[in-house]
Amino acid sequence: MHAHTTAAAPALAAAGQQAALVVSARKVIELEARAIEALGPRVNGDFSVACEMLLACTGRVVVSGMGKSGHIARKIAATLASTGTPAFFVHPGEASHGDIGMITSGDVVLLLSNSGETEEVLTIIPFLKRQGNALIAMTGNPNSTLARDADVHIDASVSGEACPLGLAPTASTTAALVLGDALAIALLEARGFTAEDFARSHPAGALGRRLLKIADVMHTGDAIPLVNVDATLTEALMEMSRKGLGMTAVVDAAHKLVGVFTDGDLRRSLDDNGVNLRTTSVHDAMSTHPKTIGPRKLAAEAAQLMEEYKIHALLVVDAEQQVVGALNIHDLLRARVV
Secondary structure, eight states: OHHHHHHHHHHHHHHHHHHHHHHHHHHHHHHHHHHHHTTGGGOSHHHHHHHHHHHTOSSOEEEEESHHHHHHHHHHHHHHHHTTOOEEEOOHHHHTTTGGGGOOTTOEEEEEESSSOOHHHHHHHHHHHHHTOEEEEEESOTTSHHHHHSSEEEEOOOSOOSSTTSOSOSHHHHHHHHHHHHHHHHHHHHHTOOHHHHHHTOTTSHHHHHTOBHHHHSBOGGGSOEEETTOBHHHHHHHHHHHOSSEEEEEOTTOBEEEEEEHHHHHHHHHSTTOOTTTSBGGGTSBSSOOEEOTTSBHHHHHHHHHHHTOSEEEEEOTTOBEEEEEEHHHHHHTTOO
16 A cells, blocks of 8 residues: 555656646736737737838848847848838848948848837947837836837737746747737838739749749740641651650640640550551541640649549640640659649
C-alpha cells in the first residue's frame, strides 16, 4: 500500500503541473484577447488619417522600433510590402549611425514604442522632421514624447501585460501587431489589391504557383507543334518529334485549329496495316474537337482538364481559335502547379 502511494505521488504532481500550465496559458490567451477587443473603439479618425498619409506616400513606408517593438515593426513592414504598400524596416539604433540615409523625404515613417519614450527612436525624430517626413507613432502612451512629436498617433495601449511580472512585452506587442495588420488590410482594400497582385510578390509561394496563368508556362512561337491540315502523317510525326510535346496542332489555311494529332492517334494509325505514313493525310487520323484552353486561364485549370479527360497535353487558343501556345503535364510539374 505504501509503495503504491509512493508511485502515485509523482503522477499526481505531474498531472497537477500540467493543469497549472494549461490554466496559465489560457489566462494569457484571455488577457490578450481582451486587449485586442479593446482596440476596436480606438480605430477612429486618427487611424483614418494615418491610412490617408500612407496612401498618399510618394516614397516608401519606413517602419522602425527597438527591442520587441522592433520585431513587431519588422513584421508590419513585411506585411505592408506584401499587400501593395512598399515598406521596409530600419533599426533606430543603426539609423543614428548612417542607416538614416536610407530614408528619403518622400517616405512616411511609422515609429513603434510601447512607452513612447524609447531613446533610440526619439533621437532620430529631429532629423526626420527637418527632412520633412510625415511621422506616424504607434505607442501605448498617448501622452508620451513620441505621441506628441508625431503627426498622428495610433493608440496601442493595453490595460496590462500577460506577463505576471508586468515586464515582458506580451499583450502590448500583440496589440501593436494587430494594429499593423489592420493598417495593411485597410490599405490593401483601399488600393483594390487583388489575389493576383499578392501572388506577384510571392512567386515562390503556394499561392503564387496557384495563380500562374497559362501564358506563364506555355510554349509559344516556333516551340508550338503545328502542321497544316494537308500534311502527311510522316510530317506530323516529325513535328511531334521536334517539339517534344507528344502531339501537334492541325490548322487550316487561316491558321485556325481544326484538330490535334497525338501519340495515341499515331498508335491507332499504326494498328491499321493499310495506312501509309508517307501518303496518308493527318486530317484522316487526327482527333477533331480537341480540348483547348485560353492563355489567361489559370495553369491550375489546365491541370484539372488534363486529369478530367485523362490527357497529357493541351493546345492554347485565342478567341478566334488561333493556336497561340501549347503545354503538357511536364510544364505544369516544372512550374510546381501539380
